[in-house]
Amino acid sequence: MLEQVAKLIGDEIGADKVLTSYSDMYVYEFDATPMFRGKPDLVVRAFSIDDVVAVMKIANERKIPVVPRGHASSLTGAAVPSQGGIVLDLSAMRKIEVHPEDGYVKAEAGATVAEVDLACNEFGFFLPPDPASADTATIGASIAENAGGMRGARYGSFRNWVLGMTVVLPGGKVFKLGAPVFKQRMGYDLMQLFIGSEGTLGVITDATLKIIPQREGLVRFFSYFRNIREVVDVIQDLKRSKIDPLVVEFMDEETLKCVNEAYKTNFRTDGIALMIDIDGYQEQLDAVAGRAEEIIRKHNPLELDKARGGEPKAIELYTARKASYPAISRLNKIVLIEDLTVPLSKVPDAFSEAKSIGRKYGISIPTFGHIGDGNFHPTITFRELTKENLELAKKIFEEVSDVAIKYGGVVSGEHGIGLQKKASFVRMLESMGSSELIEYMKRVKELFDPNGIMNPGKVF
Amino acid sequence: MSELLLNPEELKSITEYCKKCGMCLSHCPIYEASDRLESVSPRGKLIIGLGLLSGELKLDETLSHKLMSCVLCSECVDFCPAGLDIPNLILGARISSKVYEALPESLAKVIENIKTKGTPHGKDVTEKSKWFDLVGEVEKEGDVLLWSGCTSALTNPNLVATAYKLLKKLEGGSVTALRDEPCCYAMYVYTGNLDAYKEEMLKVIERVKEAKAKVLVSLCPACTRSFRIYSKLVGIELPFRVLHVSEYLHEKLVKNGKKIALPNPVTAAYHDPCTLVRGLGVRDKQREVLSSIENLKWLEMKGTRNCCGGGGAYGLYQPDWSAKISSRRLRDVPEGVKTIITTCPTCEATFKKAIKRENLDIEVRDLVTLVYEGLKE
Ligand SMILES: Cc1cc2nc3c(=O)[nH]c(=O)nc-3n(C[C@H](O)[C@H](O)[C@H](O)COP(=O)(O)OP(=O)(O)OC[C@H]3O[C@@H](n4cnc5c(N)ncnc54)[C@H](O)[C@@H]3O)c2cc1C
Ligand code: SF4
Ligand code: SF4
Numbered sequence: 001m002l003e004q005v006a007k008l009i010g011d012e013i014g015a016d017k018v019l020t021s022y023s024d025m026y027v028y029e030f031d032a033t034p035m036f037r038g039k040p041d042l043v044v045r046a047f048s049i050d051d052v053v054a055v056m057k058i059a060n061e062r063k064i065p066v067v068p069r070g071h072a073s074s075l076t077g078a079a080v081p082s083q084g085g086i087v088l089d090l091s092a093m094r095k096i097e098v099h100p101e102d103g104y105v106k107a108e109a110g111a112t113v114a115e116v117d118l119a120c121n122e123f124g125f126f127l128p129p130d131p132a133s134a135d136t137a138t139i140g141a142s143i144a145e146n147a148g149g150m151r152g153a154r155y156g157s158f159r160n161w162v163l164g165m166t167v168v169l170p171g172g173k174v175f176k177l178g179a180p181v182f183k184q185r186m187g188y189d190l191m192q193l194f195i196g197s198e199g200t201l202g203v204i205t206d207a208t209l210k211i212i213p214q215r216e217g218l219v220r221f222f223s224y225f226r227n228i229r230e231v232v233d234v235i236q237d238l239k240r241s242k243i244d245p246l247v248v249e250f251m252d253e254e255t256l257k258c259v260n261e262a263y264k265t266n267f268r269t270d271g272i273a274l275m276i277d278i279d280g281y282q283e284q285l286d287a288v289a290g291r292a293e294e295i296i297r298k299h300n301p302l303e304l305d306k307a308r309g310g311e312p313k314a315i316e317l318y319t320a321r322k323a324s325y326p327a328i329s330r331l332n333k334i335v336l337i338e339d340l341t342v343p344l345s346k347v348p349d350a351f352s353e354a355k356s357i358g359r360k361y362g363i364s365i366p367t368f369g370h371i372g373d374g375n376f377h378p379t380i381t382f383r384e385l386t387k388e389n390l391e392l393a394k395k396i397f398e399e400v401s402d403v404a405i406k407y408g409g410v411v412s413g414e415h416g417i418g419l420q421k422k423a424s425f426v427r428m429l430e431s432m433g434s435s436e437l438i439e440y441m442k443r444v445k446e447l448f449d450p451n452g453i454m455n456p457g458k459v460f
Numbered sequence: 461m462s463e464l465l466l467n468p469e470e471l472k473s474i475t476e477y478c479k480k481c482g483m484c485l486s487h488c489p490i491y492e493a494s495d496r497l498e499s500v501s502p503r504g505k506l507i508i509g510l511g512l513l514s515g516e517l518k519l520d521e522t523l524s525h526k527l528m529s530c531v532l533c534s535e536c537v538d539f540c541p542a543g544l545d546i547p548n549l550i551l552g553a554r555i556s557s558k559v560y561e562a563l564p565e566s567l568a569k570v571i572e573n574i575k576t577k578g579t580p581h582g583k584d585v586t587e588k589s590k591w592f593d594l595v596g597e598v599e600k601e602g603d604v605l606l607w608s609g610c611t612s613a614l615t616n617p618n619l620v621a622t623a624y625k626l627l628k629k630l631e632g633g634s635v636t637a638l639r640d641e642p643c644c645y646a647m648y649v650y651t652g653n654l655d656a657y658k659e660e661m662l663k664v665i666e667r668v669k670e671a672k673a674k675v676l677v678s679l680c681p682a683c684t685r686s687f688r689i690y691s692k693l694v695g696i697e698l699p700f701r702v703l704h705v706s707e708y709l710h711e712k713l714v715k716n717g718k719k720i721a722l723p724n725p726v727t728a729a730y731h732d733p734c735t736l737v738r739g740l741g742v743r744d745k746q747r748e749v750l751s752s753i754e755n756l757k758w759l760e761m762k763g764t765r766n767c768c769g770g771g772g773a774y775g776l777y778q779p780d781w782s783a784k785i786s787s788r789r790l791r792d793v794p795e796g797v798k799t800i801i802t803t804c805p806t807c808e809a810t811f812k813k814a815i816k817r818e819n820l821d822i823e824v825r826d827l828v829t830l831v832y833e834g835l836k837e
Contacts, residue, residue, distance in 0.1 A: 023523050026511055027504040032481040045497070071482040091496040110496070112486055135539065136482040262543070326541035333476050385476050 002041040005058060005086075009044055012054040019043040028069070028087045029080065034334050035390055036077035036419050040067070040087040047092050049168065049205045056203065057172035059086055063451045066170070068199040070110060070138030074145065075337055076418025078198045083456050088203060090140055098123050098211075104163055104180045106208045109140025113147075116209070125211040128155035131414070132325065140204040146196035148414035153248045153372025157414055159195045164208040167194055169201075170449050180208045193444065198416050199455035201448040215279040218246070218309030219289035222317040223301040224271040228252075229348040231274050234299045235372060236344065238276070243292050247277035248372025252355075255324050255366040262327035267320050271302045274371075275321050279309075324368040325379075333385035336393050338400050339421075341375040342409030350407045354378040354400050361396055375413035398424060405431045417459045425460070464548050464555075464693055466654075471552040472513040477542040478506050484536035484546060489767040490529050492788070493781035500529040502536040502546045509553030524559040528567055528651070529778065531771035531785075534738035554652035563651060567777045571651060574643050579610040580773055585640050591617035592639065595624050602636035605673035605700075607687075609680030610643055612805035619805065619826050623679055623705065626832045630712045636671045646686035649693075650772050658694040661686075668700060675701045677708045679828065681735035681804050682771070688740070704736060706803045709831055710745035714752050720834035721754035728825070729759050729797045731789070731811070733804030734771050746803055749827065753834050758801065761792040768802075770810035786814035793822060803827040 003020070010018045019025075020042050029037045041064075046052045059066045065085025072079040081087050093108040096116055100123040107116045113134040117127045130149035131137045137147060143165065148157035155161075164178030177191035178184060194201055225231050231250055238245060251259075251273045260267055267273065276296070278289045289306075296304060307313035328335055342350045351367060355378070358365030369376030380396050382389040401411045401424035411417075411424040429435050438460045445452070465471040484502040485491055491501040498504045508526050511517035532547040540546060563571065570580045578585030588610065592598050594617060606627055608620040627635045642664050648657035668676060678684040687702040703711070713720060730750055736742050750758045769775065769785030790811065793800060802808055803826060811824045 021522055023508060023511075023517065023526060024499050026517060027499045027501075027507045030480045030507065032479055034479075043498075045495070047495075071485055072480070073482040089496075089498065091498075114486070133481065133483065135487075136485050326543065329477065329479050329481075329542040335479060 002064070005062060005064060006042045008058050009055060012058070013044075013051045017045045017047065017051060019045065031072040031074045031077060031079040033075060033077050033420060034336070034385070035394065036080040036082060038080045038082035039084060040081040041084050043087045043089055045089045045092055049166065049174065052088065052090075052168045052203050052205055053172040053174065055086060055088055056168050056170055059453055060170040060172070060451055063453060065456050066203075066453050067455050068140070068144070068203045070141030071112070071136040073133045073136050074141070074418060075339070075415045076412075076420040078145065078416055078418030078455070078458055079141075080419065082419060085453070090203070090205070091138060093205065098125070099180070100125055102180060103182070103211060104208050105211050106180070106206060107139045108206045109204050110138050113137045113139060113142055120211045121214065124214055126214050127161065127209060127211050129158050129161055139207055139209075143195055143204055143207055144197055144199050145416045146414065148370070148373075148375065150247045150249055150370060152370050152375065152414070154244060154246050156373075159192070161209045162191070162195055162207055163210055165191060165194065166205045167202040168205055170451060170453050178208065182210060196416065198418060198458050200445060200458055201454055216282050217285045218277055218279045218314070219285060219306060220309065220314045220317050221276045221278070221292065221296055221304065221306045223274050223296055223304040224268060225274060225299065225301055226271050228272055228351045230299055231272050231371065232344060232347050234274065234296055237295050237299070238292060241291060241295055243278065243288060243295070245276050245292070245372060246279045247275065249275045249321050249369065250371045250376070251320060251324055251368040252366065254364050255328070255368045256320065258327040258331055258366050259320050259323045262330040263323055265320070268303065273320060275317065321368070324366070328366055328379055328381060332381040332383050334380070334382035334389055334393050336380040336397050337415070338378045338380070338397065339375070339412045339415040340378065340401070340404035340409060341373070341413030342404055342407040344374045346407040346409065347371060347374055347376065350403050350409065351376065353403045353406070357396060357399050357403075361392065363396065365400070373413070374409065402427065404428075419458060422460065465552045466555060466693070468513055468556045471549065471556055472510065474544070475506055475510050475513070475549050477544060478503065478510075479542055480507070481541060483539050483541055487536050487539050487765065489533060489535060489765060489769065489785045489788075490531065490781060493769070493784040494529075499526050505530060505550050505553075506544075506546065509549060509557075512553060512557040519557050519559065519562050521562050521564050524562040525564045527554050527557070527559055528564070529781075531734070531767055531769065531774045532650070532739065533734035533767040533771050535734070535765055535767055537738070551650070554650070555654055558652055560651040560653040567651065570647060570773060570776050574645070574647055578640070579614060579643055580647055580776060581610060581614050583614050585642065588613035588641050589639050591620040591624070594618065594621035598624065598639075599634045599636045601672040602634035603672070603674045604631055604635045605668060605671055605676045606635060606637045607676050607678040607680070607683055608637070608641060609678060609683040609805060611809055612679045613641065615809045616805060619828065620679065622832050623828045626828055626835070627677060629835060636673060638667055638671060642667060644680075644683040644686040646682050646690060647773055649686065649690045654694055657690065658696065661691055661694070661696060665696065665698065673700050675703060677703050677705055679705050679805055679826075681733045681740060682806065685735055685739050704740065704742060704803070705828060706736065706746040706749060707742060709749045709827065713831070714745070714748045719754070720752060720831055722756055722830065722834045725755045725757070726799060726830070727757045727759070727797060728799035728801045729761050729793050731761055731768065731800050731802040731807060732766050733802060733807050734767055736804060737766075746827065749831070750801065753830060755834075756830065759794050759797065762794055763792040768807040768810045770806040775806070775810055782810065783814065783817065786810045787818055790814055790818060790820065790822070798822055800824045801827055801830060
């Protein structure tokens with residue numbers, strides 16, 4: 001039957017855009033999680049909105065699942081075609097138009113976040129949300145995942161920057177949502193539903209995002225503290241002193257040990273590393289950075305180093321943070337990354353409890369992340385890829401997720417729910433006394449996607 | 461650059477470190493030239509390799525085409541969080557799955573050419589000796605042997621002749637070269653056939669030994685890699701040293717503080733051959749040679765991606781994607797610069813084709829011709 005569908009779509013948009021060979025299906029089975037796999041029945045590579053419309057019409061008529069896909073770097077199984085059907089690969093749709101005069105950029109779904117940011121840089125602007133996967137994360141998917149990043153402490157995630165988008169719904173209906181202006185009232189803000197929808201409502205084919213002028217300078221502080229409580233004290237103290245850092249990141253001892261083992265570096269491992277970036281205009285930068293330094297010193301760091309942006313040392317200081325995930329990846333075949341987010345004051349308890357689960361099972365849970373916004377990544381690791389290890393990793397994953405629930409936070413700050421966090425998402429809603437919300441979400445989905453073809457089985 | 465893994469279990473075990481994160485994708489020239497076709501991305505090729513190693517996939521022409529869609533440029537390597545030497549793993553997968561048994565037609569033709577004519581280009585090996593006529597006499601034996609490689613000898617005999625004269629000048633003594641020089645057989649390694657490579661390489665070594673050479677100086681980075689790295693892989697100890705010409709020039713000129721000055725000022729952009737810089741790890745020596753040339757103002761090319769699209773004999777195999785890559789690379793020439801310098805005959809030939817196609821006013825020169833010009837007096 002799908003052969004017929006492949007032919008129908010091919011006749012409509014060009015047979016070369018439709019892939020059906022076994023090897024092509026095989027490479028689309030995965031995303032960046034180790035536990036989920038699913039073979040698509042066919043893959044369509046969209047090069048234009050017309051291609052998307054054609055697929056959405058044909059798939060909807062025949063009730064065939066459609067999984068929109070960027071670069072499948074999702075960390076939750078969200079991009080895995082777990083129920084087969086059509087993978088709609090949007091990575092070739094990648095036009096970018098920068099409008100510095102109006103302060104926005106328009107990009108097609110498949111352009112990567114890094115490409116969009118670079119295009120903006122040419123005009124002295126930048127795109128504030130910066131997922132660590134910016135080199136590969138596509139714009140459409142980053143909106144569908146409401147991705148965040150290191151600058152999240154200041155700028156939050158994608159939601160804060162989306163002004164408008166074009167979506168194609170099952171059946172092929174095209175909607176323009178929002179507008180390239182910074183204030184807009186349009187009745188119910190349905191555009192927000194698509195942000196974080198994980199491909200379950202429709203396909204985002206392009207988006208308009210607010211951009212802002214690049215800052216002139218930066219001072220980076222790299223310090224070590226005895227424990228997580230001290231780290232949180234520093235951050236709270238900075239905020240009380242009216243300092244709003246651009247980046248606030250941390251790495252725990254186990255992460256630093258991984259970096260040392262993988263890269264043969266010599267970072268100290270008797271404390272928690274804290275990296276803080278203060279940015280601003282040249283005239284005020286020294287004054288603000290001076291105040292920040294005073295505050296950090298007041299908390300008696302084990303060590304404090306600093307550098308101005310542009311100096312080689314600034315890059316050196318960034319090495320350990322940048323190397324966290326790579327180091328863990330180099331040492332372990334199973335890497336399951338959590339995405340807990342709790343109120344800042346609860347981070348010390350949540351962090352300690354997550355770590356104690358690792359000790360209970362005798363495994364290493366290196367933990368790092370964007371502590372400035374309470375979002376951190378306990379990472380469940382196993383050196384070898386075996387069935388038993390995968391099973392145990394799943395079990396531990398659930399237990400660690402519950403820590404976020406216990407402390408009044410969320411099981412995902414930026415990576416999304418996908419397949420991996422479905423169970424913990426339900427437990428989270430239960431703990432909030434809002435289990436019924438899932439039913440409401442299903443009804444919203446039904447409105448946009450009555451045949452349930454969009455990325456079925458994800459989120460709920 | 462890590463060692464090429466030949467044991468399938470070990471190869472599989474290392475490939476399993478791939479997290480399928482996709483951080484390698486946008487750095488791969490083939491992925492970009494294919495308008496982002498997942499199955500020829502670095503990740504896609506590793507997934508296919510793993511599928512073949514685990515028995516979930518069976519080799520056929522389509523899979524062999526995917527695995528062969530890699531110019532071995534190593535552009536992806538620096539971006540892999542798991543620290544994988546992706547091209548080496550792809551090459552390992554080609555070897556362990558014997559891709560040579562199911563090559564796509566155009567590639568099978570290249571191998572057939574080597575077998576029957578002695579060159580991948582389909583021209584008879586005797587045509588490689590044309591440059592001999594341009595230099596008068598070439599000694600039959602000598603301490604130093606000039607190795608031209610098929611691409612130089614067939615597409616640019618003048619370059620080989622100039623290189624020979626340059627080596628003569630720098631050596632003072634005898635410099636030899638092989639008439640009807642055989643292929644370096646790197647193509648056999650690229651297509652996963654180590655047995656055939658070993659058999660032929662042993663014969664090549666005999667020819668070099670007959671010429672009594674102690675040092676082989678190669679104009680071609682890929683031939684250099686074949687001698688220096690691939691021969692070790694099949695357990696051959698070379699009885700002579702192998703240098704790429706840029707390393708040789710560094711030894712002769714920079715180390716000895718020899719003065720070279722161009723008669724007229726030249727401004728040029730330097731393009732690094734992937735195989736030299738990442739395949740062989742030679743990054744500074746060629747730059748030091750360039751910087752030692754008076755009257756030469758040289759600039760780096762723009763951008764971070766440097767593949768010319770011709771590596772791993774890719775231009776012969778998939779000319780359309782190769783052409784896309786070379787056209788893209790030409791956009792990295794800094795504004796106003798009209799000369800590209802490189803030190804690889806394949807890069808040179810690939811660029812020349814692209815320049816013609818794009819109707820650009822840019823010339824491409826090999827490092828050798830610049831040095832020769834600067835040493836003339
Ligand atoms: C090394 C690494 C680092 C990461 N760092 C971060 C980080 O710092 N912050 C962060 O938030 N995330 C991070 N991620 C997760 C991931 O990269 C992001 O979620 C990213 O936005 C996904 O982009 P993608 O193009 O790979 O999407 P995909 O994985 O292809 O898709 C993700 C989801 O979006 C849907 N989708 C894709 N395109 C569209 C579209 N056009 N319309 C509708 N739905 C669509 C898919 O169906 C799927 O549900 C990281 C991942 C890795 C591997
Ligand atoms: S070596 Fe080059 S061509 Fe091969 S996968 Fe890596 S980037 Fe692509
Ligand atoms: S960057 Fe490395 S780990 Fe990630 S998909 Fe590519 S090869 Fe695999």
